Amino acid sequence: xxxxxxxxxxxxxxxxxxxxxxxxxIHGWKLRAKTTEGRQSLMMSTAMNQIRVYQDRxxxxxxxxxxxxxxxxxxxxxxxxKGSLDPDSDLTAQLTTLSNNAKLALNPYFELPEKPTxxxxxxxSADPNLLEQLDASHEELxxxxxxxxxGLTSVIVNSAELYCNRHHEVLITSKGVRASKNTTDIYFEVxxxxxxxxxxxxxLKYWHFISLPEADIEHKLDAVAQETLLTLTATLxxxxxxxxxxxxxxxxxxxxAAVASQLNAQAEYFQGPHFKTGQRVTAGDSLAGSxxxxxxxxxxxxxxxxxxxxxxxxxxxQPATLIxxxxxxxxTIDSRMAQYLSKEANHIVGNLVVSVGSESRESLISDREEIxxxxxxxxxxxxxxxxxxxxxxxxxxxxxxGQPSLVLKGGIISGNxxxxxxxxxxSNQQVKRNTTGGxxxxxxxxxxxxxxxxxxxxxxxGQQEN
Numbered sequence: 001x002x003x004x005x006x007x008x009x010x011x012x013x014x015x016x017x018x019x020x021x022x023x024x025x026i027h028g029w030k031l032r033a034k035t036t037e038g039r040q041s042l043m044m045s046t047a048m049n050q051i052r053v054y055q056d057r058x059x060x061x062x063x064x065x066x067x068x069x070x071x072x073x074x075x076x077x078x079x080x081x082k083g084s085l086d087p088d089s090d091l092t093a094q095l096t097t098l099s100n101n102a103k104l105a106l107n108p109y110f111e112l113p114e115k116p117t118x119x120x121x122x123x124x125s126a127d128p129n130l131l132e133q134l135d136a137s138h139e140e141l142x143x144x145x146x147x148x149x150x151g152l153t154s155v156i157v158n159s160a161e162l163y164c165n166r167h168h169e170v171l172i173t174s175k176g177v178r179a180s181k182n183t184t185d186i187y188f189e190v191x192x193x194x195x196x197x198x199x200x201x202x203x204l205k206y207w208h209f210i211s212l213p214e215a216d217i218e219h220k221l222d223a224v225a226q227e228t229l230l231t232l233t234a235t236l237x238x239x240x241x242x243x244x245x246x247x248x249x250x251x252x253x254x255x256x257a258a259v260a261s262q263l264n265a266q267a268e269y270f271q272g273p274h275f276k277t278g279q280r281v282t283a284g285d286s287l288a289g290s291x292x293x294x295x296x297x298x299x300x301x302x303x304x305x306x307x308x309x310x311x312x313x314x315x316x317x318q319p320a321t322l323i324x325x326x327x328x329x330x331x332t333i334d335s336r337m338a339q340y341l342s343k344e345a346n347h348i349v350g351n352l353v354v355s356v357g358s359e360s361r362e363s364l365i366s367d368r369e370e371i372x373x374x375x376x377x378x379x380x381x382x383x384x385x386x387x388x389x390x391x392x393x394x395x396x397x398x399x400x401x402g403q404p405s406l407v408l409k410g411g412i413i414s415g416n417x418x419x420x421x422x423x424x425x426x427s428n429q430q431v432k433r434n435t436t437g438g439x440x441x442x443x444x445x446x447x448x449x450x451x452x453x454x455x456x457x458x459x460x461x462g463q464q465e466n
Contacts, residue, residue, distance in 0.1 A: 029069065038164060040162070042161055050150060078106070134166055158193060164186050165184065193228060194232060234409030240459060246365065246454075263323070277329065279328050282326055293326050306351040393410060413458065424452055430449065431447075
């Protein structure tokens with residue numbers, strides 16, 4: 001896949017070069033271009049959950065973004081401004097506006113990184129089927145949805161959405177960087193309610209995938225159907241000052257991404273909460289029986305949301321272990337932060353890789369006399385600064401002596417990640433999940449345990465027991 005109109009990018013490069021030549025104060029520029037081609041299907045069900053597509057469309061989008069870098073006359077500060085370009089409008093006027101804005105947004109001076117001397121590695125970041133046969137891949141997924149839904153019993157499939165996309169991205173800088181990559185993604189959403197109606201509770205779930213093999217559509221549909229029926233018997237959880245909690249890979253990925261964010265050198269530069277090399281990531285000593293946390297970033301994993309050959313600065317992306325056995329080994333440092341903090345840049349980026357444990361989910365549930373398993377959060381909010389989190393329970397199970405006794409819904413559950421890392425166990429099942437990014441959460445690729453048992457640093461505000 002390539003840009004839908006390669007001549008446009010060359011025209012933008014020429015315009016930037018001419019503008020820079022006519023404005024001696026411009027130190028450099030960065031240009032990003034992206035072409036997206038997609039297929040979108042909106043569905044509803046008729047009798048017996050027969051799925052009908054009522055709207056089907058092709059979409060194509062081209063976007064161009066430029067960032068200008070303008071130092072002050074004394075060379076002590078650097079002004080930057082970023083904005084979208086419309087190639088069909090006056091480019092000089094658009095660049096002049098960006099130039100004026102850059103002079104108002106000043107930070108300490110930094111040098112733009114040069115083009116890497118080595119070649120970028122080949123990273124299989126896209127699914128070749130989606131990339132080469134978008135329509136056929138989309139039709140295959142539609143057929144699987146239409147074949148599976150009629151077999152769902154005691155529920156009504158109200159609606160579903162399926163989006164398949166392929167993208168081509170290009171990064172070009174005034175320092176000679178010229179890098180590109182292809183990516184793909186799938187978005188699937190479904191809403192169900194119990195059958196027969198009337199019903200006042202609809203369950204809506206959505207997922208992101210990067211490839212067709214990852215898109216376990218049938219399993220997702222079955223899980224939503226089960227959740228829809230469980231919701232009918234749910235009750236408020238009991239209040240607990242310190243609860244034992246079992247969470248899945250969705251919550252694990254969000255919490256561990258928050259931990260990893262404090263390993264970014266930018267957090268240190270802005271004097272926010274951050275971890276330093278050699279520091280423990282726990283609030284205190286590990287409690288008896290706890291696992292130890294090991295986290296890394298890997299940009300080379302095939303068909304993942306954060307797989308890439310290059311960084312945002314155009315440098316070659318590097319993998320590394322960041323935390324080993326609860327101890328920080330290194331930060332992630334780009335070229336700009338390296339200059340600000342007088343450190344060496346390491347260009348570590350990529351997908352989050354978290355160590356797994358040694359026990360199964362069933363073993364973890366039997367580990368404590370009472371365990372609250374969260375099947376779904378209403379809206380899991382993780383604070384990357386305080387490393388705390390909270391959410392209403394959308395659906396959960398109250399396990400007592402290894403057996404589920406009640407279905408839970410409502411109440412507020414909250415926790416402190418650093419405290420929880422003193423007393424936790426990961427399951428031994430490794431899973432892969434992707435979030436492609438959007439309005440509500442950033443892109444994230446995760447390879448790690450399916451479940452995590454926590455028995456410290458978590459509380460539940462629910463109903464008082466008699």
